Amino acid sequence: MNRLAPLSEEPIREDEESTSSSKKGQSWKNWLKTHFSLVFNKKSDLKILLSVLGCPLFPVSVHPKLPINEVSSSAQYIIQHFTAATGCRKLEGGVKNIFTTGKVSMAMVDELGGSPGLAAGSTGEAQKGCFVMWQMVPNKWLIELVVNGQKVVAGSDGNVAWRHTPWLGAHAAKGGVRPLRRALQGLDPMTISGVFSQAQYMGEKCMSGTDCFILKLSADQADLADRSDTTAEMIKHVIFGYFSQRSGLLVYLEDSYLTRIQTPGTYPTYWETTIATRIEDYRTVEGVMIAHSGQSSVMITRFGDNLKAGLSITRMEETWAIDDFAFNVAGLSMDCFIPPREVQKDNSQEDLDWRSTLH
Numbered sequence: 001m002n003r004l005a006p007l008s009e010e011p012i013r014e015d016e017e018s019t020s021s022s023k024k025g026q027s028w029k030n031w032l033k034t035h036f037s038l039v040f041n042k043k044s045d046l047k048i049l050l051s052v053l054g055c056p057l058f059p060v061s062v063h064p065k066l067p068i069n070e071v072s073s074s075a076q077y078i079i080q081h082f083t084a085a086t087g088c089r090k091l092e093g094g095v096k097n098i099f100t101t102g103k104v105s106m107a108m109v110d111e112l113g114g115s116p117g118l119a120a121g122s123t124g125e126a127q128k129g130c131f132v133m134w135q136m137v138p139n140k141w142l143i144e145l146v147v148n149g150q151k152v153v154a155g156s157d158g159n160v161a162w163r164h165t166p167w168l169g170a171h172a173a174k175g176g177v178r179p180l181r182r183a184l185q186g187l188d189p190m191t192i193s194g195v196f197s198q199a200q201y202m203g204e205k206c207m208s209g210t211d212c213f214i215l216k217l218s219a220d221q222a223d224l225a226d227r228s229d230t231t232a233e234m235i236k237h238v239i240f241g242y243f244s245q246r247s248g249l250l251v252y253l254e255d256s257y258l259t260r261i262q263t264p265g266t267y268p269t270y271w272e273t274t275i276a277t278r279i280e281d282y283r284t285v286e287g288v289m290i291a292h293s294g295q296s297s298v299m300i301t302r303f304g305d306n307l308k309a310g311l312s313i314t315r316m317e318e319t320w321a322i323d324d325f326a327f328n329v330a331g332l333s334m335d336c337f338i339p340p341r342e343v344q345k346d347n348s349q350e351d352l353d354w355r356s357t358l359h
Contacts, residue, residue: 046106046147046150048316050106050152052300052316054152055143056180056181057161057181058178058239059255060198060217060220062178062191062194074201074213075197075215078215079193081248083189086189095190097136098133098135099133099326099329100132100183100187101323102321102324103129104128104130104131104145104319105129106126106127106147106316107126107127108314111312111313131145131152134329134332134337140156140337142154142337152165156180156337159177160339161178162339170341176223176226185279185320186250186282186291186294187290189288189290195217199216200217201213202215202216202240205242210244211245212251214240217238219236219237219238237256238255238256240255242254249289250279250291251278254274256273256274257273270302270304272300272303275297276296276297277296279291280294280295281293285326288327290322292321292325294320295317295318295319298314299313300315300316301313302314
């Protein structure tokens, strides 16, 4: 994420003057300092909004579709209904890339607990912006999102996913390459079909007046371990997809991840973040149904023995709308997805991750 602000207002990176052998420790020190200060500083509302809502990743990677006898028959039926409803089956093998532009509006809703930030029940001012997103088969994507003068940049070249922020610089996401969550909010029915074809059927539920089938996906223990280290441990990351029984379309996404953070000599702190997204306004684009608007709500719960004020809850919201969408844009090449130089250099090293509420 790269905010467009005066240089003097950006955090000073201590590791800029350190030797290469000490850069990792200094980076972690800066990461943890930023991690906790954002929630406690009302002036950083926009920064935490962008960190949480700007470019979160899906909990699981895209794998080749499993044979029908290796997945739940109920889940397979739901996905077959979805592919038929969206019309994406006829695009298999024919779509090389996707281009999307849209608008967003983000706001802090309230802060419950001992934080000196927003008072309980207060409403933050809405921050408006726009984004551009490109995708290329397979597993390549890039998003640039600007809100109130601050810019978020994240991408994947198919081998490594990365993000850039002025307070952390460019850093890679640990674990396998995962799709951008924003792309699975009804914008990429082919990837939705691919990832949920391996899901577990969880039953039925009525969501906002719509009877839905529920499919569940969970990050496996090996991937969670890859995304963890001795300071920050990813305990779980699950997502539920709600598919309309009547239309077959994906109408709701809800995912939750729990992180345990502990620095040497301190008590552990737990961060649980839940993002719920309502997906609406499906329209036909070149014969395929694409969602053109929706709303997301986030709840961040912090708890642990070292929090004197007890349980702390932060809530935020986002609305989004799609302005333009196109398949197979001419001129889009692999060069568009090359990671920043810092990520290429440090890709083989242990690096910072999006494992926290600043995910």
